[in-house]
Amino acid sequence: MSMKNITTLADTQYLKLYDAEYINKNGECKNWSIASRKNIDTLKNIYFNKAKCAIDAVIIIATHTVENKLVIIKQFRVPLNDYVYEIPAGLIDPGEDFKTTVARELKEETGLDLIQIDYSKTKSQAYISTGMTDESAALVYCTCQGKVSKDYLEPDEDIEVVLLSKAEAKILIDSDKKIDIKAFLSIQNFIA
Numbered sequence: 001m002s003m004k005n006i007t008t009l010a011d012t013q014y015l016k017l018y019d020a021e022y023i024n025k026n027g028e029c030k031n032w033s034i035a036s037r038k039n040i041d042t043l044k045n046i047y048f049n050k051a052k053c054a055i056d057a058v059i060i061i062a063t064h065t066v067e068n069k070l071v072i073i074k075q076f077r078v079p080l081n082d083y084v085y086e087i088p089a090g091l092i093d094p095g096e097d098f099k100t101t102v103a104r105e106l107k108e109e110t111g112l113d114l115i116q117i118d119y120s121k122t123k124s125q126a127y128i129s130t131g132m133t134d135e136s137a138a139l140v141y142c143t144c145q146g147k148v149s150k151d152y153l154e155p156d157e158d159i160e161v162v163l164l165s166k167a168e169a170k171i172l173i174d175s176d177k178k179i180d181i182k183a184f185l186s187i188q189n190f191i192a
Contacts, residue, residue, distance in 0.1 A: 001025055003047045008040050009033065014091070018043065035133040037091070043134070055125050057137040058101045060088040061186045062144045065115060069163035070190045071144065072172075072183060073109055076158035084178040085162070087186050089137070098124070098138040106142075110161045111149025117142045128182075166191050 002023050010017040016039065020032045036043055037056045045051040062071040074083050090105030092098060103114040121141035128135045148161040164172065169187045173179065179187075 004029065006034075006040065006043060006047060011039075016040070033132075035135075037135055046134075053125075053134070053136060055092060055098065055136050055138050057089060057091050057135065058098050058105060059126075059137045059139050059182055060102055060106055061139070061141045061189075062088065062106060062110075062112065062114075063142075063190075064112065064163055065143045065145050067163050069165050070169060070187065071106075071110060071112065072162045072164050072169075072187070074160040074162055080178065082178060083158075083160075084180055085172065085183050086180040087183045089182075098140065102138075102140050102142060106144055108152045108154065109157065109159055110144075111147060111152060112144040112161075113146045115143040115145055164190075 003020060004023055005021040007019050007021075008016065009019050014037065016036050018034045018036060018040070020034050022030055022032065024030050038046070042051075046053050060071075063069070064071055071088060073086050073088055075086055076083050088106055088109045090101060090109070092101045093104075096104070099117060102117065106112055106114050118141040123139040125136050126139050128137060148163070150159070153159055164187070169191050173184055173187050173191075
């Protein structure tokens with residue numbers, strides 16, 4: 001399998017859609033649509049020059065130290081036209097390392113303050129939905145403290161913070177409520 005060409009189908013501020021022309025294992029020329037956060041030049045450099053792929057985002061698995069509870073958010077998501085349970089996450093701004101992004105996003109989405117990242121559990125780069133996107137993220141385990149607040153939310157963020165005990169976490173994953181797969185797996189891990 002080899003990449004032959006990539007062209008832009010759509011280009012928005014946070015998401016781009018590309019047509020990738022590639023040769024499959026049988027030598028046939030095929031096309032695949034790819035959603036990406038990277039611009040065309042960066043993507044071509046990764047595909048054709050083997051440049052390193054920088055992470056796009058952070059996914060935050062935070063435990064509140066005083067409450068000894070897992071930090072979950074219930075957020076309105078336009079593609080679902082509904083609320084979904086997730087874990088805090090966000091895009092890495094230019095010039096930020098993932099630790100800075102974790103502290104910023106945790107504060108913005110929950111009002112809580114980062115205490116410490118557990119680097120022994122943290123994965124610095126993992127992929128989200130590889131059949132659709134090249135998006136990668138740092139999966140960060142950390143502790144936090146403070147009071148939940150909506151004071152730092154951006155105008156397009158509609159978020160409710162939920163601190164879950166193990167018993168409450170079990171009830172949530174056993175329910176029929178909409179839940180992001182990353183949150184689901186994080187909750188399972190928290191319960192175990």
